[in-house]
Amino acid sequence: MRIDKLLANMGYGSRKEVKSLLKKGSVNRDGVVIKDPKTHVDPNKDVISVFGQKLEYREFVYLMMNKPPGVVSATEDQRDDTVVDLLEPEDILFEPFPVGRLDKDTEGLLLLTNDGKLAHQLLSPKKEVGKTYFAVIQGTVTEDDQKMFEKGVRLDDGYVTKPAKLNILSSGNESEIELTITEGKFHQVKRMFEAVGKRVIYLKRLTMGRLELDKELNTGEYRELTEEELQLLRNPQK
Numbered sequence: 001m002r003i004d005k006l007l008a009n010m011g012y013g014s015r016k017e018v019k020s021l022l023k024k025g026s027v028n029r030d031g032v033v034i035k036d037p038k039t040h041v042d043p044n045k046d047v048i049s050v051f052g053q054k055l056e057y058r059e060f061v062y063l064m065m066n067k068p069p070g071v072v073s074a075t076e077d078q079r080d081d082t083v084v085d086l087l088e089p090e091d092i093l094f095e096p097f098p099v100g101r102l103d104k105d106t107e108g109l110l111l112l113t114n115d116g117k118l119a120h121q122l123l124s125p126k127k128e129v130g131k132t133y134f135a136v137i138q139g140t141v142t143e144d145d146q147k148m149f150e151k152g153v154r155l156d157d158g159y160v161t162k163p164a165k166l167n168i169l170s171s172g173n174e175s176e177i178e179l180t181i182t183e184g185k186f187h188q189v190k191r192m193f194e195a196v197g198k199r200v201i202y203l204k205r206l207t208m209g210r211l212e213l214d215k216e217l218n219t220g221e222y223r224e225l226t227e228e229e230l231q232l233l234r235n236p237q238k
């Protein structure tokens, strides 16, 4: 990778600013000053220092966000703010993207990363990674609904959902539930409740695989995953 790209990615300024940094002799590799911005370096092997400080290079970033309502799970949008707009510039440098989508009005656990391989594994239908949602439902959720969800319900487009676990927390004119699904069809939770004649009025994702939303994160806040959480994501079924 070119040294100017590496330094720009690591937050040392624009390519132009990085060029002037190099020109001043502030950067060295293995003790030797590098001045040419086109110099190729291997950030995993070479010891790069800027102003005498060793550069701690890393390729990937893993962020857990408590997504607020009103923003879309995308990196860019013509009309709406996106989850990436909520990130600090030093995190945006890594070019993270949301792993899967939550609807604009849905809150809760959203993972953002630039690790395409992990994202692919988590989203692959074959892996059947479980996702648990908390929801408030208009209408009385019953044991019949529980049985229907366990068997699979037919959505409006004819698709029959895989078995899903419905936990009724409270039941009345409005009911509170937790639902675990292992797939990610468009508006799946809302459409599953529509299939049994009910409406989701509030939806929040609590878990993805073995990763749980940090209760300390307010909506709109995010933080990096810990090493333990990253391991949980890498082994979602265990």
Ligand code: URA
Pocket: 101, 102, 103, 104, 106, 186, 187, 188, 189, 190, 191, 203
């Ligand atoms: N199911 C939905 O209906 N919406 C979401 O945002 C996520 C799952």
